[in-house]
Amino acid sequence: MAKDLVNTLADLKEQEAIEIVKDRLSAGDDPFKIMEDARKGMEIVGKRFSESEYFIPDLVYSGEILRVVTELVKPKLTKTTESKKLGKVVFGTVAGDIHDIGKDIVVFMLDVNGFEVHDLGVDIPAQKFVEKIKETGAPIVGLSGFLTLAFDSMKETVEAIKAAGLRDKVKVMIGGGQMSDEIKNYTGADAYGKDAMAGVSLAKKWTGVG
């Protein structure tokens, strides 16, 4: 009987997980099913992170194991692993700020919790957020920032969304470094998320699933 990929990945056993995937591939197992198990494993990782059983290094390592697994499986995949998503989120670090560690953690957590995240990257001008919202129709926007200069960039981004006539179509959350409810009010965002779990809760609440 094949060993359990879901739990092996969730327990961060890299070598074992790779062995299982190789065995299953050579046994002719459906690659789509393998990826589905990997996704379930990542879901458990996210859950353990939200319960403070796992920390950032565990997320990073699980992401690395998933990358290796995906590389093994990808050549055999005939159909894409489109699973049903909870909702779309546009995410990025605001203009002038190039920090990405915090942003990447929230994006990771939103992803494993079933959201379709459009990660724009770092140092993103307000207009780029506006364009991406228009393109995707995402109802949720996440603004990340580490520096105090991000206070004004976030404010400008929210204003640009407003100027584009999209403000009542999206909910905006902010987070990172020196952010707070005080800054949420200053920027005109809808909510401040203290950490990645708070970001996920907000997104779930706003899509009506939480």
Add this chain to the structure above:
Amino acid sequence: MEKQWEEMSSDEKQEEMFNRWLSPKDSQGNGLKFQSPQTEKAFKDRITRIKDAIQMKKLPDRVPVFLAPSFFPVYYAGITPQESMYDYDKCCMAFKKFVLDFEPDGHLGAFVPGAGKALEILDYKLYSWPGHGVSPDASYQANEGEYMKANEYEALIDDPSNFFSNTYLPRVFGALEGFKMLPALTGILEMYGVAVNFIPFGLPPVQASYKAFFEAGAEALKWIGAMGAWNDEIAAAGFPIIVAGFTKAPFDVIGDTLRGTRGIMLDMYRQPDKLLEALDRLTPLMIKMGVGTAQMAGHPLIFMPLHKGADGFLSDAQFKKFYWPTFRKVMMGLIAEGVVPMPAAEGRWTTRLEVVQDLPKGKTLWMIDQSDIAKAKKTLGKVACMYGNVPSDILAVGTPQQVKDYVKNLINTCAKGGGFIVSNGAFFDQAKAENVHAVVDTTKEYGVYK
């Protein structure tokens, strides 16, 4: 008869370092000439106040107050970060205005912007700076990467200096590519070793790299000339700088600029023993770096920016295994030589407080940002002076009254019994001037020990 340095206890060494700070030399090595007897008294009163807070032996006359900004003085003076990095006179003007307008007990000098032209000459890749990757009105920011590869631990452990000169520097400085061709200098042993080992120094890429090296050195010298004159002037006006130099926790050395956050986190799982060995290898180097700078500056305080040890970045077990042991060793090594380590716990360190309180009393000075400050006072605060906790958000968008209330509450929570200094908790760029004034003025008004 005066005791020789080698014969002194660590207590005596610390006292001697404070004495040197109290009788400063100017940048030419002569005794500093104060503007007036009043400014000399103000200078010494400020240091004594800080010293009493750090040593925790007797109460200072009042709670000291620091201001530790990043680029705030630059914006406040109406220039851009880019100007402050390229025009040293403008930089000095901005930071002088900052210190004289706000009058804190301790400040960080005018060192924050650094020498932009030197970075340009070297083609520095580790940071983006104004005009080079970020806009002229933004602060510089680090570009994380794997500047040391996963399979290079042996090379680092075998010979850290050689790894830096021949591998790391060529990666982080585009202009130092040629250093990849350098020999190991320990090979220059005998008659026949000379010619052979000097061959690389004749090669055009190596010579081009040395040319950039020398040009950057000349620029750095120009910059330190401006900084030295600035320090003399500001100290003569009665305002001591609170940092002589810096060193780092070994885990951050590897996690920040060598392997990067992602790299070091994977190494904790894939090659923990190599990582631990490298951390040990770097420990004496980080001690020497701090002690050497403090000795040269005649000043006891050595700053330690902390990064990857914050809440959430590591589990409790990982913190105790990978971060804390060598971090503590570095601090103990500094303390033994009379240096006061100044670790800056930016972000939240609430879950680490019980671990890091394992330190001798009155020997360290901790910057606390968003950690639970009441808990910090009850744990780390028993053995160490703390400064910080005034949050960036209210400095930037709050009112002076909010700041005043915050500082009063902070003094009530933390200042009892000494061992506390009011300060901002994170290095800030944006703030309202009236809010920054409120930090200093409230402390001076409410912080008097009766």
